[in-house]
Every structure is written in C-alpha cells, then in structure tokens.
Amino acid sequence: MEPVSKRVEIIPVKRRAMILEWFRKHSAASIQELSESIGASASTIRRDLEYLTDAGYLERTHGGAVLATPTRATFELDSSTNAQLFTLQKRAIGRLAATRLSSKDSVIFDSSSTVLEAARAAVERRVELTAVTNSLDIASLCRSAPTIRVIVPGGSLRVGSQTLVGDPGETFLKTVHADLCFVGAQAITGNQLTDAAIEIASMKRIMLSSARRTILLIDSSKFHAPAFCTFCEVQRIDEIITDSGVTPENLAALAAFGVTVTVAEVDPSEAG
Numbered sequence: 001m002e003p004v005s006k007r008v009e010i011i012p013v014k015r016r017a018m019i020l021e022w023f024r025k026h027s028a029a030s031i032q033e034l035s036e037s038i039g040a041s042a043s044t045i046r047r048d049l050e051y052l053t054d055a056g057y058l059e060r061t062h063g064g065a066v067l068a069t070p071t072r073a074t075f076e077l078d079s080s081t082n083a084q085l086f087t088l089q090k091r092a093i094g095r096l097a098a099t100r101l102s103s104k105d106s107v108i109f110d111s112s113s114t115v116l117e118a119a120r121a122a123v124e125r126r127v128e129l130t131a132v133t134n135s136l137d138i139a140s141l142c143r144s145a146p147t148i149r150v151i152v153p154g155g156s157l158r159v160g161s162q163t164l165v166g167d168p169g170e171t172f173l174k175t176v177h178a179d180l181c182f183v184g185a186q187a188i189t190g191n192q193l194t195d196a197a198i199e200i201a202s203m204k205r206i207m208l209s210s211a212r213r214t215i216l217l218i219d220s221s222k223f224h225a226p227a228f229c230t231f232c233e234v235q236r237i238d239e240i241i242t243d244s245g246v247t248p249e250n251l252a253a254l255a256a257f258g259v260t261v262t263v264a265e266v267d268p269s270e271a272g
Contacts, residue, residue, distance in 0.1 A: 023067040089219040089243035092264040094118040103128045111135035111163040112184025114217040136162040165199040179210030186227040191234045194227040201231035219247035
C-alpha cells in the first residue's frame, strides 16, 4: 500500500523534477526503474516522460529515455519544474547569500529560483531590508516579514511565470541606487552570463546597473553552453556564490578572471 500513498502525495511538477534528477545522476533509466524509484505507476511515468520529452528535457529511447542536452539557445526550463531542481544546492547558496545582508540594506532580488532561496533565508533571519523585486513569488514571500519593505517596480507578467518585465519596471529601476543586487543566470560560459529571454536579460542588466554591489547566485549545473542573450560579463560581478558540485576546472577559469568565488556546502541530510 505504501507505493499508492506515495503516488497520491507527489504532485506532478515535483514528480517530474524527481525524474529529471534521476536522469542527471544515472544518465539513463527505464520506465520500470523510474517507477520503482519514485513510487509511481508505469503509466504515470510514461505520461511524465512524454511531457518531459515534448518540453525538450528528454529524448526517448526504446523502453525509456535519456537526458537531452539543450541545443537551442532560447530553450527555457518551465519555471515550476526548475524551482524543484537542485533544491539542496539552491537552498545552501541562498542561506550563504543571506549572510551578506546587513540591517537597513536595500537589495534588488531578480526572479531566479536560487535568488528566491536567498530571499527566503533573509526572511528567516529577520533582517530589516528594503527589497526591490520583479518576482511576484519573492514579493509575496517578503511581504510576510514585518522587517522587510517590499517594492515591486511593475511591468508585464511573462506567460507561464510570476516574473514582471518591461516598463514601467525598467524605467523605475534606472532611478534606484540599491546597496546590493542578487542575480541569477541561465548559463555561465567562460566570462559570459546569459539568459534565454531577451526581456529577462534586459531586466538583469538594469538591475546590475542599479546596485553598488552585485552577487551572482548560480548552482553548479549552470556551467554549460550559453543561452541566447548575454547580459553581463563575470568581471562585472563582485562575488559568485555556487555549490560544492562546481568542478575544479570551472573554479580555475573564474579565478583567471579575478572573480571572487564562494562555495556553499550542501547538507545531504536535508534531502527529502
């Protein structure tokens, strides 16, 4: 009876994220392996594989699938699925990032899922802040903290996300002079930080220009081929916080650019 209970408890977006995590660790899997590991029926797993294949995450094989390497620079992870991936790493990065905040700071939070974890950690620490964000998820989270004043700059809501882009937000951000900006990236390649969406890249550029200090929060899976649009070079960043999965080669490359890199240790006991 336990597998049935487990199937009921896991919502589709979480289940699909678990499938992707399995592929990242094991490269390939059969439907039976996934069914036994996740605790879902073979028919449910088959439907999830079809969904993930249609969305570009996987390539189907006989009896299963393999993780696809995105070949399109404009490929974007579904925001709800992305939020469920590398959760331990994002949590560790966010907690470390929150220690960079001091009482009375003004901070810009971009709409990245790792930045969301930094905002969550700031709420838990009860830091007195003025927070500016184009993420409705982050705004809602910070609104629950009596110590945080929340400013949402406005704009148009992107389809399928809780992110505001364009004017009047961009124009407002150009008038801001914040102490700190937390920003994420879809990819880091050499010294290039990129995003798949032009409008997101545009918001990030303005956010970077509107803060005295910028910290890039990026998990170790983001070191890969560039996405569509460059929004910054790493030399523009004051500090990069990533997780302990980052390779020595990537750390050496960043050191060659003279960038300060801090590695957040992941706590495996928090899994599940």
